[in-house]
Amino acid sequence: MNLDDYRGVWVFIEQNDGKIEGVSFELLGAGRKLADKLDVPLAGFLLGDGIKSLANQTIAYGADQVYVIDHPVLKHYRTESYMKGVIYLAQTYKPEIILYGATPNGKDLASAVATDLSTGLTADTTMLDADVEKRLLEASRPAFGGNIMATILCKKHRPQMATVRPKVMKALAPDYERSGQVIEEKISLKEEEMRTKVLQIVNDVTKKTNLADAHVIVCGGKGMGDLQNFQLIHELAETIGASVGGTRDVVEAGWLPHEQQIGQTGETVTPKIYFAIGVSGAIQHVVGMKNSELIIAINKDPNAPIFDVATYGIVGDAMEIVPQLIAQFKSLRTEKGGEVSYA
Amino acid sequence: MHIVVCVKQVPDTKIIKINPKTNTLDRRSAPAILNPYDAHAVQEAVKIKRKTGGTITVLSMGPPQATAVIKKSIEIGADRGVLLTDRAFAGADTLATSYALSKALERINMDLPIDLVICGKHAIDGDTGQVGPGIARRMDIPPITSVIEVTEVNQEEKTVLIKRKLTSGYELIQSEMPCLLTVEKEINDIEYSPMPNMIKAARYEPIIWSVNDLENVDRTQLGLKGSPTIVGKMFTPPRPEGGKKLEGSVSEQVSQLMEILMEKKDLFTLTSSR
Structure with a gap:
């Protein structure tokens, strides 16, 4: 693996029912800082069904580029379909850093992708920084039940990946005048090849505190x-x-x-x-x-x-x-x- | 029906101490326990087995004394247990851990085909939740994380119906078997172990495997060598300056606090309900 082939900071833009999760905006804010520090573009990547229109919002919150995979099979989040898309994008465009929100779906996706890409993944990060000279993501998180912080590094594998706690990073104020590039990609997905089906989604607001x-x-x-x-x-x-x-x-x-x-x-x-x-x-x-x-x-x-x-x-x-x-x-x-x- | 539950021995993080000089974990300061989420995973396997019959195998990786968590799992109702223990596995991060466990699962599967793998949502010493999905990917079976209910197991169709927790609510998923589930605590209550289980657990000798007991192992993917992540540094976050400590007697301090709260009109106001 030639580490220098990998450039750019990417953020998983998690959407549910066509609505982007707050943590994705926060990560665009945090990713913007990392990208500026490393002097590379910041990209969001967006998967779903009929979600192209969300690209503009992604740019408004700080992305320079948005990779979009729009496919009916991606209507609901499923590990097997989403990971296929993300792995394709990561192998094609080779970002050096990928950030995901530490939501149930974000963590699920990141864990599967990291395994297939044989790369490092830091869970539930609460501090992000970059070592510019070594081009290393410094992902810090509370460790051992939480009385100490540990900075996790991934020196020899790319992309360097982390899931980040919601509500820890700050989103930028959206600027709808910002311009960016939208890159549409197509992958082959067949519903009959899927081993899991989402039968029903229940928004249970009473249960959520x-x-x-x-x-x-x-x-x-x-x-x-x-x-x-x-x-x-x-x-x-x-x-x-x-x-x-x-x-x-x-x-x-x-x-x-x-x-x-x-x-x-x-x-x-x-x-x-x-x-x-x-x-x-x-x-x-x-x-x-x-x-x-x-x-x-x-x-x-x-x-x-x-x-x-x-x-x-x-x-x-x-x-x-x-x-x-x-x-x-x-x-x-x-x-x-x-x-x-x-x- | 063959269910394999992956379990981990963890220090009880509620009582663990950090050596302030070296910033390292003082493992002797905390008792080692069965990871609480894994106890729920074993319990769920027991509940499923009650309906389907079959075998529950537990699998763990750790130092020799981790046989204790296998015995604990037998107490909850598992039938047998395997401990992977070898210095070659030491220092593994989540990627290397899922590799080693998947190799052991391969061997278990040859002996008795696996229908379901169940893991806890995460281990309380690492809090990552990455090993479960990692194992599923390596076995090429669907991972279903954050499971709060196993609604139905259909042995004829080889499918399961699962409730999976989402940020707001849950989703109902149908999956082919074999698949891998990671379970939340709310999935069940740990039952009291019946006496025969306790006796069985006390007498049970877990199966011990070293790296040599596994087939087709790429040793470069094991342990520290096979781990892409490393701990760069440990630190206590810079202590913020801290705020103002109030002074005086208890009632004086309470009065001061009330004044402060009432001053923050934009935050906290008293509105008439009439």
Whole structure:
């Protein structure tokens, strides 16, 4: 493999039902920086059925080129059909870097493609950079349960690939005046050769927690002690109309369902206000909430790393502080005769 | 029906410590357990077998003491287990791991054809979720990731109906068998192991294979040599400056916090419901 044959930064533009996933825009933003640093074009690649029109949007968010494979067999995401398209594109155009959103489909696709291309893939990346001289992607992610970051390199194989956590990178403001090149490719796909069929897609909004869209989140950690004390988290959340989240430990202990886990292996959230109560602030948790606008931490341990990311911190016993907070909010409510809410 | 479940022994990351001087994992600080997602994978195999009959084989790769997770799988209800253990496999990333496991699966398949491979969604020490799909590609069978329900197994038609989790909701997939599933925790609850399983597990001697027990192995694809990715460096992210710590008694601090919150009118306002 001649590494110098590989040039360019590519981003998988994930679309569902003709709508591009937010993480793809974020990756175009992150990819733009890498491409500029490496002095190469940034390309998006788009697969689906009747999705050509999405190319313009891809360019508006920062791509110089968009590779499009439009085919009826690609209507729904399937590993076997999508990977065929991606492998064809990668072998034909030889990008040096390919980024995918760490969504169920993005991770699935990247894992299959990496195996067939015999190349390296870094999972759930939260920091991206490039070593220009060595032309290496530096993909960093929390490791070992999340108290430390590891930078993963792929020195001798191309393309260098990574899946990237949603909501960690920043999308550029779209510019519909930007011009770019759209390259259409055709591959042979036959429905009768497919071994899997998507029979039905159910958008189950009730099951998805509202954490991702919440304006205010009250998150409890194992510092709450036990399930009974953890009820204080629910009570505070209810009083101020917030959503409840928990750390990995809390979910492992069964105090909350997995859907409410915030962090590397749970949800990434960006609310306007984030209460971290009895949360120590392990890296794997912090990557899932550090982009919140206002972070309030309550913890007994003055050295807890959560205070490093908190806007305001209270060192003290949550069992003492939270009831007082609840009482204050409740009295405020009676006093003014209204509901606490957020803009 | 022959179901193979791939399992991994992992340090319990909830309690593992990092040596602050060397930034490396202090493996002695944490007990080794069966990866929680893999326990659900074994449990799902047991549930399927209840309806279809057949054999459940577990496969693991790791140091000799990883026989413990095979015994644990027998306790949940697996019939037999193979441990791949050899220094040649050491230092493998996900690509080299899926290669080694697929070679072992090849041998298992020769002995008794495989209908279904089940893996956990990811291992809690690596959190990648890449090995399952990697194995499927190498065996050239469809990978179906993020499985939350095995709705139907049709042995005559050789098909399965699967619910697969999506970002918002799920999809119903029909796949030919053999195929590979990676399962989410919500797929089932781990049942209490019946006494006969516990006794069987205690007495069970896992089958041990070294690299020499596998056929047609390209050694350059194994272990560290076969791994395209390497850890460049480990670091604790630069500590942000941190915010302001409030001071005073508890009630003083709570009052200060209330003031701060009320000041952020654009964030947090009190609206009259009347």
